[in-house]
Ligand code: GDP
């Protein structure tokens with residue numbers, strides 16, 4: 001049976017969402033947070049929100065990663081907040097620190113350059129380690145070996161609505177490999193030569209691209225709705241990316257030879273350090289090139305906030321049933337905002353029709 005265009009699973013909700021029953025069936029998945037000890041207030045705030053809106057009924061494990069050991073208070077407070085098990089991992093230096101082959105002189109020069117351009121985190125060394133780690137190493141941490149799916153959470157985020165389903169189950173049942181809620185433009189100064197590297201990669205390994213890829217989401221012929229002025233743009237990349245502070249993904253995609261080949265190619269260019277390549281454009285471009293567009297999923301019903309943007313379900317019935325606390329007409333609601341790349345995602349054509 002063919003159903004009309006929709007990415008919505010609310011069709012499946014014949015009765016209002018059950019709010020209190022404990023669900024016994026779980027996927028092989030963990031909630032994942034990379035963070036620092038001093039971020040504990042924001043960590044607890046994010047945990048409380050996700051537990052309340054989703055996890056208290058499922059009790060998925062929480063996995064915490066850090067480049068230095070977590071302290072006792074962090075471990076006690078997060079264990080107390082979690083409904084599921086908690087695990088704490090120390091990232092090995094070789095997965096986190098700047099590799100020895102980075103040219104230190106050039107690196108310092110470029111830090112200064114981005115600082116002068118007033119690029120956010122332009123002169124931060126640790127932010128670059130974080131972006132490279134999230135691009136190429138998080139899925140290789142020992143603690144994640146046992147899992148198939150992860151749900152990335154950051155400190156100080158909020159989930160505005162009850163989850164109408166287990167998103168991990170949606171991923172497995174619908175064969176999704178990458179899930180997002182918000183898509184926006186990247187700061188061009190952070191990715192000056194990223195697209196050159198990607199084009200070189202595509203020229204070198206054309207067979208690695210998925211035949212039903214989302215290249216059309218990343219490049220456009222028009223600049224309509226583009227927020228950051230691009231008069232000087234040297235790149236065909238439209239700067240669209242999935243905002244990776246919210247991510248639900250299949251770890252096996254990132255572990256694949258194809259993704260690793262892609263990551264290693266980019267890494268060898270040094271752009272994580274000489275520029276400030278973010279894990280968001282790197283994941284987004286990787287998923288867009290290597291996956292079938294139908295393997296990437298926009299979670300339309302999840303209300304979410306990470307300063308300065310949020311997303312709130314448009315449908316009033318969804319907002320009521322899911323007890324949302326957000327305003328779809330608010331200034332920072334992103335789906336239909338000119339800063340949003342969501343229209344480009346729709347135009348890219350994924351998920352137009354479901355065959356049920
Ligand atoms: P923004 O969202 O781009 O402004 O960057 P954040 O400061 O939120 O950093 C992104 C994620 O990486 C968050 O989960 C942070 O807690 C984490 N993070 C950033 N820098 C570090 C770091 O140096 N060490 C650790 N352990 N986590 C970090």
Ligand code: MN
Pocket residue numbers: 154155245306
């Ligand atoms: Mn953040």
